[in-house]
Amino acid sequence: MAAVQQLLVSPSPAPASVPSQRITSQSAESGSMDVDGSAGNDPVMIDSGLMKGAPQTGDARIVVIVYGQGQDSVVSVFAEVLGKPVKLKQHFKDVDREDEGFVIGLPLGDAKHDVEERDQQLLVAINAHCLMAKSRTFFISTTFPDVHAALPNLDILTVGADAVEIRVDLLREPKGDGAFSDIPSLSYVGQQVMLLRQRTELPIIFTTRCTNENGKFPMDKPDLYYEYLYRAVQWGVEYIDVELWLPEHIRKKLYEKRGNSRIMSAFHDFSGTFKWPSQYAQDVFVKSKQYADIVKMIAIINDHNENFELEYFRSKIKAEYPDAPPLSAVNMGEIGQFSRTLNTVFSPITHPLLPIIAAPGQMSTAEINGALALLGQLPKKYFYGISSAAARNIAPRAPFYEKCFNELGLPHQFAVVERQHNNPAGIQAWCNQRDFGGAYLDPGLSYQTIMRHNPWFATLQNGKGPILSEAAQGIGIIDTIVVKPAASGLNATPPSQYDGTLPPGGQPGLTSNTSLVFDNASWRGILSTLTRDLAPSAYFDRTAVVLALTADDAAPVFFALKALKMSKIYTVGFRTPSTLARNAPPIEQFISMESLQRARSVADNRAPFVIISALGRGKSNIVGMLLRVFGEADPEASSNTKKVFLNLAEAASHQKNDPVAVAEQSGFTAYDAADVAAFTTVESLRLLVGQNVPYSFVRLASGRNLF
Numbered sequence: 001m002a003a004v005q006q007l008l009v010s011p012s013p014a015p016a017s018v019p020s021q022r023i024t025s026q027s028a029e030s031g032s033m034d035v036d037g038s039a040g041n042d043p044v045m046i047d048s049g050l051m052k053g054a055p056q057t058g059d060a061r062i063v064v065i066v067y068g069q070g071q072d073s074v075v076s077v078f079a080e081v082l083g084k085p086v087k088l089k090q091h092f093k094d095v096d097r098e099d100e101g102f103v104i105g106l107p108l109g110d111a112k113h114d115v116e117e118r119d120q121q122l123l124v125a126i127n128a129h130c131l132m133a134k135s136r137t138f139f140i141s142t143t144f145p146d147v148h149a150a151l152p153n154l155d156i157l158t159v160g161a162d163a164v165e166i167r168v169d170l171l172r173e174p175k176g177d178g179a180f181s182d183i184p185s186l187s188y189v190g191q192q193v194m195l196l197r198q199r200t201e202l203p204i205i206f207t208t209r210c211t212n213e214n215g216k217f218p219m220d221k222p223d224l225y226y227e228y229l230y231r232a233v234q235w236g237v238e239y240i241d242v243e244l245w246l247p248e249h250i251r252k253k254l255y256e257k258r259g260n261s262r263i264m265s266a267f268h269d270f271s272g273t274f275k276w277p278s279q280y281a282q283d284v285f286v287k288s289k290q291y292a293d294i295v296k297m298i299a300i301i302n303d304h305n306e307n308f309e310l311e312y313f314r315s316k317i318k319a320e321y322p323d324a325p326p327l328s329a330v331n332m333g334e335i336g337q338f339s340r341t342l343n344t345v346f347s348p349i350t351h352p353l354l355p356i357i358a359a360p361g362q363m364s365t366a367e368i369n370g371a372l373a374l375l376g377q378l379p380k381k382y383f384y385g386i387s388s389a390a391a392r393n394i395a396p397r398a399p400f401y402e403k404c405f406n407e408l409g410l411p412h413q414f415a416v417v418e419r420q421h422n423n424p425a426g427i428q429a430w431c432n433q434r435d436f437g438g439a440y441l442d443p444g445l446s447y448q449t450i451m452r453h454n455p456w457f458a459t460l461q462n463g464k465g466p467i468l469s470e471a472a473q474g475i476g477i478i479d480t481i482v483v484k485p486a487a488s489g490l491n492a493t494p495p496s497q498y499d500g501t502l503p504p505g506g507q508p509g510l511t512s513n514t515s516l517v518f519d520n521a522s523w524r525g526i527l528s529t530l531t532r533d534l535a536p537s538a539y540f541d542r543t544a545v546v547l548a549l550t551a552d553d554a555a556p557v558f559f560a561l562k563a564l565k566m567s568k569i570y571t572v573g574f575r576t577p578s579t580l581a582r583n584a585p586p587i588e589q590f591i592s593m594e595s596l597q598r599a600r601s602v603a604d605n606r607a608p609f610v611i612i613s614a615l616g617r618g619k620s621n622i623v624g625m626l627l628r629v630f631g632e633a634d635p636e637a638s639s640n641t642k643k644v645f646l647n648l649a650e651a652a653s654h655q656k657n658d659p660v661a662v663a664e665q666s667g668f669t670a671y672d673a674a675d676v677a678a679f680t681t682v683e684s685l686r687l688l689v690g691q692n693v694p695y696s697f698v699r700l701a702s703g704r705n706l707f
């Protein structure tokens, strides 16, 4: 059980605004860039509808799109949406005032060299080459003959996975006479894909593995592959596995017609004679990259040293083809398992609950993490949940962390630290440790409050202080402290500055090569809850009501509503400070019954569509009243999308005036704080340990099944 410890007591000052600071590029070497926004909502998916940091209305800066190899067409997509012409350039330094009115495309390979020197007043950079946003990505190769069999365990199966592979060649379609068709029909495959689609938030990889490469799809009719793979593109499947042996005209056509899907070129060599240092291996890569967004190369080896040859191949490819698509390469068999722990791009994984492993030597995430820990590649870190007792009552998050660490085989230790309400001091003591891994704050605290009461943070980065993520900057509330390896040469913080109690096993003094990022995960929890059952576009240009006692409570809500491009926010219970208003849609405070009536009487799509309340139990009368005012006159009669209510306060079920019950009676779809907490946990796990955990696993871990 997690330890609960006490922080020092001291009063909380009033919140204030946050100075402007941005995350800068730190990982050019890995091919990734932290720019002003990523087109990826998910680490491995493009979701241009919800671009973090994308320019918003009123932002007159030049939009610069950084694209990966073969992705230059994505620049025109952005340009079309923004209604501007395109110019392609090489480096950030080439962008100047003359480019105003254009959307500029820069190739990743060149752009990463001067990304840090970019003029942020002049331009806003968006990273469309988002695959590498996460330092390690995994996909789970499901091997079920029927997806139905996977569903009961899908939440657990996909813990730690960034995508889920459906092995179409392994599906077995019953013919009705007890036999199975040789290959599953397209309609059966379609049903199976849709079943999976409905039950996982993860991107899907659609694979028709051929008989020569450990699969079951026949090789005598290559056109069959086109038929199935192109259909998957039409279904909107995120990743299409295209084998390299297929005739070039098929690979080319699929690549050209891939739409929003990504092509994963796949090459397997089972001969046992494949050699990574050979010219042939390089030729395979060059041939693969021509029509690919990701290149996958997998071989059987005979000697452990060949794992090192693969590592050399990997680094050579990176050096010689800097603009090429990312390479996912592993060796098969037990002897090749070492390479499976070292590959960082879309490593194939299995799980003990799968009927068979998809390839010899496949490992689970827990096994890979265990091996990395043994090799010293995944050192044990201490993570903290710094929370108030009240917050833990609303939604206890610690058990999720413990379960996730267990399920993922992570060597880390997690402890809950009790912070008394209104007590912002002492946080630094938990962070200024050699093995600090990260922390979440529940509830979050304003940047100014943390800094005022924890002076050690100001000493980070040679006195520059912690790095602020864009969300933390916009919201002003910090709820996640992430440890990031520094770009270079940061000073060690002398242990003498440590001024608190040591956690169990902890050693004072944050290591010199690390810096801290202050982030906010709650806004994403709110956004994910609002878009769980509705597309983001359902909120576009509609209006919202936000009820809260303080602007701090409302700040992450505002950020989420801004991302949804809502047109107006009505507020109840607090004044919106100018810093928050600057980052939000137009705001009107309900100050009288008249203003409320006005909002009610406006045309349908201008009347409030979503109501979000952070008011506690004592105020549920007000919430109930607004829900009735803005609810449907006849909740049963409405055939349109239902309005949405989100209760961020402690659930008051079994109580009179429970807002969720009132909302449902008034025709709203209602969500509560536990939904947001689960999505926030998903986001904070991503930020803190770089692991993807499905929302439904978090709910499952809390003992509530969704389905």
Ligand SMILES: O=C1C[C@@](O)(C(=O)O)C[C@@H](O)[C@@H]1O
Pocket: 141, 165, 167, 207, 209, 241, 266, 268, 296, 298, 332, 348, 349, 358, 359, 360, 362
């Ligand atoms: O390409 C791959 C990788 C794999 O072959 C492996 O070695 O783990 C497993 C396959 O399911 C997947 O399509």
